Each structure stands twice: as structure tokens, then as C-alpha cells.
Amino acid sequence: MSNLFILLLVPVISAIVLCFIKDAVRAKWIALFAAILEFGFSIPFLCGFIPDASIQFEQRWMWVESLGIQFHIGLDGISLPMVLLTNGLIPLIVLSSFNKARKGNFFALISFMQAGLLLVFLALDAFTFYVGWEIALIPIYFICALWGDGDRIRINLKFFVYTFFGSLLMLVTLIYLYNQSATPSFEWNAFVALDLSESTQRWIFWAFFLAFAIKIPILPFHTWQPDTYTHAPAAGTMLLAGIMLKMGVYGLIRWLLPVAPLGALAYGQVAMALCVIGIVYASIIAFKQQDAKRLIAYSSIAHVGLISAGVFSWNMEGLQGAIIQMVNHGLSVVGLFFIIDILQERTGTRTLAEWGGIASKTPRLATVFLIILMGAVGLPLTNGFIGEFLLLKGLFDYGTWYAVFGGLTLILGAVYMLRLYQKSMLGALPERAEGIVDIKGYELLVLGVIVFFTLFLGVWPKAILHLSEASVVNLLNQIKF
């Protein structure tokens, strides 16, 4: 049961099966079954995980004998929360497209992407990591371009070429590092143990940074993001924002800083400044948005900016905050995009000015919306509070001014989120929303689960924090600036 490879096998098999299912009803139930099965398979790892710094459930095989490439996967305290997040969110994302009459290929792409994402989070070998990194990109491209709206073809081509360019730079770096290691190897351990000169580490820092910053996205590389998020189908946006951008942050923690600490020492301030500028910039733009989906897209830039800043602060609070906030952000952003999708379906619009007063007709929706929103804003007793608190503490230890500007996210976040709530839920009910019905059935289930975890992690954040604590301490001891 505790064989990590099963986690990769289940989504691949379900993707292959789903390819051949033409019937929409059957497809969605099979997809849901597979997603829940996959989640079930990840429970033993959570239970069997000993929260120390070691790498557990390791598996390795020779992949390409002549080049010394291994297929090497394993779990530690940093990857476990990411794996749980992925496997926990996918069933919700599948459920959220239950009323859309999608054929098997849609769900097949989601499953295939899940395999790629898990490979990224589990990989302990750079080659394995790179393969997962690219594999995750193909399905999401097709999901967004096939079922998206607006100028989907051009937007997604930009998204694809942009991110692909970033990852190719990473590939060059990985090949360089591979050639530097004594016995050519792509192992994470071998990369970290490399004794690289400072000038080398500097350019490695930028090559990695570019690849990850495009994916996350961090400020000057974010231009693909609002368009892609806005014009993707709801499930695609959830996958992108909920899980895929975590690949980038995870890459920072796992690969960038451990491999090029001297580069981070030299340029960490620049990266940090970019993150913090991104927070303020995206928050201000989010405030001006009329399209609700675009608003959340910009808010997402602000939130991940704070998370990345926490990583670059490279201290206990910053890293722990980043890990728990990745989980929190995944939960809240999936919830928010789902609510906006529900509203859009029932009112036929996403424009804030055309909404209003919906709370009076839909008390349940209004309640869960408020709770998830509070989680995103970071109100105490919701999950966002502890994450943002830790992140800001980390930033403060790194440099006071970063914390001051990063802290603006709390205020600005509250402003644009509450504006979103006010414009949609409160005020006078427009004509087009007269007949709106409250959420029920699977919608209530999805949002209920998210609300539960929003409150649960708000009250007891240790559930995640104790998993990652030992690994983070170990990483900090191993890599010192």
C-alpha cells in the first residue's frame, strides 16, 4: 500500500481509461472515482509518515542506464503537504465541473496533469523533476485552449511558449549541473553537494529563478497570467491557481535555494524586492478590476508574491509560512473561482457592476463565500491568518521594510476582497439575478469541504506545520547563507 509509485500510476491509468469514454455522465463518475481513489491512496502516506527530516517511502530505479539517470521519488515534510494538496483538490475540481457535460477527454487531461504535478512534488532527481514539470504543462494547455473562452488560442499559445522557454533555461542549468557532478548524476543530493564557484551560482540562480518566476508568476514575468486565468474554463483556472503555481514555489524551496545559495545571497534582495513590489502592484490592480475572475487572478499574484518572499527570506517562519500558505491559497482560490463560476452560470455575467444583493436570495452561498473570503484575507481563526502571520514574521526578520510593504497585502487584500463581496452579495438585487437559486448538492459539498478546511487549519495549523517542521529545520541547517 505504501508504494509511492501507485500514486503516479492511478492517475495515468485513469487518464488512459477516460480517453475512451465518450459518455459525459459515465466519464465524470469514473473521473470522480479515480480522483477519490487516488486521494484514498495518499492517506496511508500521511498516516505512515514520521515527521522527521528524513526522506521516506523512497523508490528508485535506473532509468537511462548509459547516462546514469535515475527515476527517484520520495516524500519528505515539504513534499507531503503538496501531495496532499494536489490529491485533495483534484476530487473537488472534478466535482466542480459536474454540471458541464464534458466528455472523457476533459477528465483524462486533468488526471494526466495530476500525474505530472505529483511527479514534480515527489521527484528527488532533477531529470524526473523536469519530466514532471513539462508533463504538467501539456494537459493544462489543452484544457485552457479547448474549453476556454475569448481569445483562447492566442492567450494560451503565449502561456505555453512563455513557460516553455523558462523551463528550457532550467533544462540547460540542470544539464550543466549534471556535467559538474563527479559521477554524472541528476540526484538532488549530488546537486546540493556540488562545490560551485560564486560566479557560477549567480547565473544558475537567474536561470532557475526565471523558470520558476514565470510559473509562479513573480512580477515582471506575470503578463501571461491574468489573461490565461480569466479565459480558462473554471476547472482549468482552479488547476492553474490552486496547484500548478505551487510547482514554482516548490521549485524555489527544493531546487533554487539549496543548489545556488551563494547566488541567492547575492541576488536574494532583488528577488525579494520583485516579490514585494508584485504584492503591492497586483493588489492595486485587483482593486480596479471589474471582472471578478480577473480580480481573483490579480489577487493570486499578490498572494503568491508574499509566499515567494517568505521563501527568499530563508528562515524558519518564512519557509513554514510559505508551505502552509501554499495549502491555504490552494484551498481558498479554488473555492473563490468556483463561487465565481457558479455566479457566472446563474447570472450570465462576471462583471461586478451587474451583480449585487445576491446574498438575500442565497444565504448558504453568501455564508461560505464570506468564510472563504475571510480565509483569503487572513482573518484570525481562518487558515490564511496563520500563514500570513508566519510569512510576515519571516519577512520582518529578513528586513523591516520588506515586511512593511509585504504587510500591505493584509490591508489591500481586505480592501479588494471586501469590495468583491460587497459588489456581488450586498446592495440592490439587479433584475438578471432575480431567479437565482442557492447552492445545493455537489456545489454545497465542494464548498463545504473547503470551508471545513479553512476553519480547521485556522484553528489547528499544526496539522500541516508539524509535518514540515523537521524537514525545514534540516534544510535550513544544511544550506546556510
Place this chain on the structure above:
Amino acid sequence: MGAIITLCILGIVVLYLGLFKAKNALLPVTLLGLVVTLGLLVAEWNNEALPQLHGMVIFDRLALSFSILCVVITGLVILLSKEYFKNISTYLSEYFCLIIFSLTGALLVNAYHNFAMLFIGIEVMSVALYILVGIRKTDLASNEAALKYFLMGAFSTGFLLFGITLLYGASGTFDLTELQAYVQTASEISPLFYGGVLLLLCGLCFKVGAAPFHFWTPDVYDGAPILITSFMSTVVKVASFVGFLRLFSTVLVPLHDFWTPVLLTIIIITLFIGNITALLQSSFKRMMAYSSISHAGYMLFAIIAIGATSVSGMLVYAAAYSLASVIAFGVLILVKRGSGSENFESFNGLAKREPMLAFVLTIAMLSLAGIPLTAGFMGKFMMFNNVMGTYNITLLILAVINAAVGVYYYLHVVVNMYFRKSEDEVVAQHVPISYKVVLIVAAVLTVIIGVYPDSILGFL
């Protein structure tokens, strides 16, 4: 050795079959002959590699592995020809015979150990192709392509021959072993020799279609019948690369200080010209022609990265590229039959009409673009890795920029197939069973090599 004789006999047998109007026997006999050839090549695998026939040819691992690849790809192309040539002309047996003779030439180029054989191989390979390119006698584009190819080919052979002569003048031998001894031991290498190396380099670059010697490629690829294009851009190209590799990565290694800067420049120009011009094409076939130029650039990486692994890198890359090209041209034949055009627009809505075709073509395009889990990624990866071992990072950065540009035009056709609707009603074409077999086999091989490259690397 048996392989070459078998192919020669096969070509003559096929001609006689045509004489006796046994049209239905052509395809089975040809395929049978290819299978026998394949068997003979495989049987020779573990034999000690020694120059045969007075040092004329050598069937070492390099020659054998690439010969097997060439034979397999030719088999796939021939399978595609089942219904194709019938529509073009009545002289069916000539096509098969010429393709077989061209393949014989390719095998000679793979296995040459003497410049005489290199020259004969290239000529046998090319002369057959000159005719094949112009096989649509009444079609102007085909005629133009044939003439262009012939003139350019003859011109480049002149370079080649001149180069060989100069090398002979300096060293007094055509034999590769003796030539190697000369390069290693001569107290002073004559200037004639350097001139010869340069001319050889130009001649071979013509053959592989590297810039700035690439001007014939787009027009010839575009004008030739699709199937001939697919043969030309796979088998012939791969064989020319092996000819290149055998000379430059063994015999001329001691002189690498002299020729690598030249080749490096050629590579960079090739990559940029191929990719940027491919971006601007509106015809799928022409895009493939330009992309084949840029792939020539990547394949030349194997030659400048002098090392033991460059052969395996080249093999994986050549296999990936050839399989993907066969798929691309195979699908193009079917699409053209439906819409009558080779433009990107004729692919619109293919995913709805023919999901299978769209799917295999997507795999081929992803492979050409170098996305993981396809053979193309492994090829690119190994090439990059080889170059990283010997050179600085700048070349790789340039290569990577080109790879990103490449994604753009490879996705173009995917976008058209999946995301755009065809404007006028196109009748779904009947896909012959032989096409299905070829396309699926090529796609499966692409994925197998991509997922588990040891499946072919294990042999080397």
C-alpha cells in the same frame, strides 16, 4: 555486406516484376526484401567490425545501427505508398526500384571506409532521388524541384569530389584508416589537406541541408511528391549525417581546432535561419522543410561534440526525427486528399473528423518540439548534454531560444486541428489500414523511445 547485395538484387527483381506487369506483387516483394535486409543487418550485429572488400566498407555498430534505422524508416514509407503512387503515375515498379536503390546508396554512405565508397554511395543515393523528385512528369513544381535538386546536388558533389582529391593529394590515400594514420603521424600537415577538409565540409553541409547551403531544401521538399519528401528528409538526411559523423568525429578529430569554429558558425546560422523562416510559413509542408533545416542544426551538435556518446545521441535524435517526419507526412497525405491543400488551414477541425490522425500528429509535433516522454526530448536532451560536455553555455542558450521558437510553429498545426473549426465541409477521408498501422507504429515507437530510451541505447 549481404544487406547491400540483397538490396541490389531486390531492386532488379522489382524492375522485372514491373516488366511482367505483376503490380500486386510489388509491395509484398519489396517489403519481404526489406525484412530480409533487416535480418541480415541484425545478424551481423555481434560480428567483429573489420573493413571488408579491400577496405571499402565497414559494418561496425555505427553503420549497422543507422542502417537498421534507414531500412525500418524505408519500410514505413513504402507501406504508406500503397495507395499513393497509383494516383500519380502508371510506372509503379520504377518508384519501388528507385527507392530501393536510393536506400542501397544510403547504406553505403553509412558504412563507407574509403572515399570512393562515400562518393559512390552519395551518388547512388542522389541520382535515384533526382528522378523520384521529378516523378510527376506533368507537374511544373515537381519538375522545377527535380531540376533544382539535380543542379544543386551536382554542384555539391563537385565540392565533395574536389575535397576528396585534395585530401588524396596531401595524404596519398582514400582509405580512412590510412588517412587517420596520416593525420596523426605527419610531421606537418599540408595546406592542401586543410583545403580538402573545408571543401568536404561544404559538400556534406549541402547534402544535410545546413545553412548557408540550404537554399535547395525548401523548394525541393515542397515540390517533390509528399512521400518522396518524407523519404528524402528522413533516410537520405540521416545517411548523410552518418557520412559526416564517421569522417569528422573519428578521422579528423586531431584537426578539430581547425574545423570546429567553421562548423559552429554553420550550426548557429542554421538554427536561426531554419527556425525563423519556419515561423513565417503558411504551408505545412514548407514549414516541415524549414524545420528540417533547424533539425539539421541540432544534429550537427553531435559532430562538434566530439565524444563517445555523440553516436548514441545522434541515433536517438535521428530516430525521433525520422519517426515524427513519417507521421507528419503520412497525415499530410491524407489531409491533402480531403482538402486538396497543404496549408495549415486544411488541418482545421481534424480532431473532430479524425481523432486518431490528430492525436498521432500531436505526438509527432510534440516530439519535434522536444517535449518530455517523446523521443524528440531524449534526442534534444542527449544533444544538449553532449555539447555541454565540450562547449560553453552560450551555444546552448542559443539552441534553447531556437527550441522555444520551434514550439510556436509546431503548435500551430495542433492549434488548427483542435481549436479551430473547418470553414467548409470537408468529407472525412477513409484512412487505409496500412496508414493506420504505420502511423500507430511510429507514434508508439516515439513514445517508447521517449519513456524508455534504453530500448534503443541499450544496444549500442
